Amino acid sequence: MKYALITGASAGIGKALSYKFAEKGHNIIITARRVNELGNTKKDIESRFKVNVIVKTGDLAEDGAASRLYDDLKRYDINILINNAGFGDFCMPWEINLEKANRMLNLNVKALTELSLKFVRDHVEEDATLINVSSVGGYYLFPIAVSYCATKFYVSSFTEGIAAAVKMEGKKLRAKVLAPGPTESEFLIAASKDAVVNGKDFFTDKNAFITAERLADYTYRLYESDKVVGIVDGEKKLILKDPMFQIFTSDTKLA
Ligand SMILES: NC(=O)c1ccc[n+]([C@@H]2O[C@H](COP(=O)([O-])OP(=O)(O)OC[C@H]3O[C@@H](n4cnc5c(N)ncnc54)[C@H](OP(=O)(O)O)[C@@H]3O)[C@@H](O)[C@H]2O)c1
Structure with missing residues (x-):
């Protein structure tokens, strides 16, 4: 039985992705720190769709937690990994709280890297898909x-790099970057208590936001497409694109 592993599934985009992939018939493994939210989601999804939902809780910002999670899930046949857990920090660089910055690096970069590399190592020859959630702020x-x-x-270039390596060597695995724009979720609460930074409301245009459910639809379109990047543009539309970073080849002339 195949499973999609979705991190950060207790809220926002990850929760919406859990419903979308379940609706499409995928068994899912959902993970985050909050046990109650994950438990309720499992109950609700299993009552609506004919799929299995496995719940795993843990703090992925802790040292080694991502590797431990992956190893703990070895008994499941995971063919889709969606690294979605992440948070932001809206402040000027000289105002940043270093402890929070370190946690952000641990979650957004380190945990995502550990999970991605283990998944790629185990599934590079298979019909498997890695989707890493970046941001418009990743371009x-x-x-x-x-x-x-x-x-x-980092998330964008790392994932595009995996896609390039896989293509160069003719491997089967697919690696994709999802780059959302403003999306309704708990993101702003974690990024800045009230999204007011230096007296300015960072997201003054509430109309700029799409729902997490719409983003989950976009993600499924990216999943089904043969493109590597799915980025949400200023019109709130999904643009499916080829990789955006330049790949160095023997013909590359550095300026
Ligand atoms: N919303 C936007 O406008 C937007 C735009 C561009 C990109 N993104 C990206 O989209 C992804 C999802 O964000 P979101 O908007 O859905 O935010 P969200 O509503 O705050 O959800 C974040 C998810 O990550 C989990 N998480 C946070 N810290 C964690 C930790 N230390 N260990 C394990 N899980 C953790 C949270 O669950 P627990 O608290 O239960 O652990 C939650 O399920 C992030 O990578 C974010 O950077 C969001």
């Missing part, structure tokens, strides 16, 4: 969130 720098953007540039 454009926002001065109000440079550390967060840098973590997401």
Whole structure:
């Protein structure tokens, strides 16, 4: 029995992805720190769709937690991994709380890397899919969130790099980047208590947001497509694209 592993599934985008992939007939393994939310989601999904839902709780920002989670799930046949757990920090670079910045690096970068590399190592020859959740801020720098953007540039380039390596060697695994724009979720609560930074409401245009359910539809379209990048544009539409980072080849001429 095949499973999709979805991290950060207790709220927002990850929760919506859990419903979307279950609705499409995938058994799912959902993980986050909050046990009650995951338990309720399991109950609700299993009552609506004919799929199995496995719940695993844990703090992925803790040292080694991602590796332990992956090893603990070895008995399941996971053919889709969605690294969605992540958070932002909206502040100027000189105002950042270093402890929070470290947790962000641990979750957005380290845990995602550990899970991705183990998954890729085990499934590179198989019909398997890795989807890493980046951000529009993983392709454009926002001065109000440079550390967060840098973590997401890492996610974008790392995942595009895996896609390039897989293509170069003719392997079967597919690696994809989802780059959401503003999406309704608990993200702003974690990124900045009230999204007001230096007296400015960071997201003044509430109309810029899409629902997490719409983003989950977009993600499924990316999953089904042969494109590597799915980015949400200023019109709130999904644009499916080829990789955006330049790949160095023997013909590359450095300026
Ligand atoms: N919403 C947006 O506008 C937006 C835009 C671009 C990109 N994104 C990206 O989308 C992804 C999902 O964010 P979201 O908007 O859905 O935010 P969210 O509503 O805050 O959800 C974040 C999820 O990650 C989990 N999580 C947080 N810290 C964790 C930890 N230490 N260990 C394990 N799980 C943890 C949370 O669950 P627990 O608290 O239960 O652990 C929750 O399920 C993130 O990678 C974010 O950077 C969001």
